[in-house]
Amino acid sequence: MLCPNHIVSVLIRIGIDASNLRAGGGLTHLVELLRAADPFTHGFREIIVWSGSSTLAKIEPRSWLRKIHDPLLDRSVFHRVYWQRFRLERQAKKVGCDVLFVPGGSDASGFRPMVTMSRNLLPFEWKELRRYGCSRNTLRLLLLRWSQSRTFRKADAVILLTQHAYDTVLKVTGDLSSRVAVVPHGIHARFFKVPRRQRSINEFNAAQPVRVLYVSSVDLYKHQWHVAEAVAQLRSAGIPVVLDLVGPSGPGIGRLTQALREVDPLGGFITYWGAVPYEKLHEFYACADIGVFASSCENMPNILLEGMAAGLPLACSRRGPMPEMLGAAGVYFDPERPEEIAAAIRQLIESAEYRAKLAEEAYQRAQAYSWQRCANETFELLAQVAAKPVRSLADTA
Helix, strand or coil: CCCCCCCCCCCEEEEEECCCCCCHHHHHHHHHHHHHCCHHHHCEEEEEEEECHHHHHHCCCCCCEEEEECHHHHCCHHHHHHHHHHHHHHHHHHCCCCEEEECCCCCCCCCCCEEEECCCCHHHCHHHHHHHCCCHHHHHHHHHHHHHHHHHHHCCEEEECCHHHHHHHHHHHCCCCCEEEECCCCCCHHHCCCCCCCCCHHHCCCCCCEEEEEECCCCCCCCHHHHHHHHHHHHHCCCCEEEEEECCCCCCHHHHHHHHHHHCCCCCCEEEEECCCHHHHHHHHHHCCEEEECCCCCCCCHHHHHHHHCCCCEEEECCCCHHHHHCCCCEEECCCCHHHHHHHHHHHHCCHHHHHHHHHHHHHHHCCCCHHHHHHHHHHHHHHHHHCCCCCHHHHC
16 A cells, blocks of 8 residues: 655646546546545646546536547547547647556557556456457457556556455566556445344345345346345245345346346346446445345455445355455355355344344445545555656566
C-alpha cells in the first residue's frame, strides 16, 4: 500500500484516458475516484478526462476538472483504438499533462509517463478464458491478454486491486520493471447497513421465506445456474427459501434460462430481475437475508464488498480473491458444485447466532475499503510517477 502523505512541490496536471470506460465497475471506479479527489491533498492542479459523451455525463463537475469529448469516442471499439493510437498523445501534450492514467489497462498512445491498472483477470486466467470455447469472446480475451501484458510492461506504474490479482498477472507478464501497487477499490456509503437481527430458523415459513440474493452479471464464470440448482435442493428438503438474481444478461444467460426451466418452471421461488441501476442496488441488499457470491474469476469483486457492507451473512466461492477479502467472515463453497452451495446456505439458515457472527465480522472488514483511501493511494502514485524522470521507450522494449 502507498502512504498518502506525500507532498509535491509543483502541482501536476493529470490526464485520464477513459475512452473505453462505458459501464460497469470501470465507470463506477472513475466516478467515485474523481468524487473523492482533492487537489490540495493529492498535489494536482487539474485533471483532464477524455471519453464518450455518456461517460462524461456521469462524472460530477469540479472546478479543477476538464472533460474533453471527441466524437470518435462515441463510436465503435475500432474508432476508440484509432483515437488512442493516433490522437491521444498529441492531445495530452497539447494540454500539458504531466502524467497519463489509463485505467482501462491497454494503451497504444506512446505518451510518457503513463500509469495503468488491471481490472479484468479473465485474460490472465487460462482455465476461465477457455470456458468461452471457439468464439469471438475468446478472441477478444486473447487480444486483451496481449495488449494489457504489453501495456503493463511499458508502463511507469501498474495498479492492481488485490494480492491475488498481483500474483495472477505477474505469472503471465513476468516481473515488471515498473512500480507495482495494490490499491483496492472502495464502497459507496449507501451500501453500509449495520447488521440487523437475524431471524431464527423457526421464524421462516412460506409467507416469510429466507431471501437469498446473488448480484452479478450472467456470465460463464458466475455460475448462477448452479446457485439455482442449490436453492432447488433446499426447497426439496422442505426449507422455505427463495432466490433473487440481479444482474445484466451476458454469455451465461442461456445456461441460466435452461436451469430455471428445469428447477423452477413456474417461477415460484426464483426471480431473475435482470439489470438494476447501480443507484438502486442497495435496496436489494436491504431486503435480503443471505448473500451468495458464486464467481470463479475476479480481480476485486465489488459485489462481494457491497454484501459485506450491507451486513449480510455470506455464502461465498472459495476461488480467486474472495477469501482474501472476506477472510473468516463467510461460509465457502466450490462454485461448480451445487451440493456445496446448498450446504453452505443451509449452514447459515440453521443458526441465527452463526449468521449474526459472520455478518458482523464481514461488516467490520468492509470498513477498510473506502473511495477516499482509493483516491489517496491512486493520486499519490500518480504524483510520484510524474515527479521522476521518464524512462525511454527503448528501456521498456
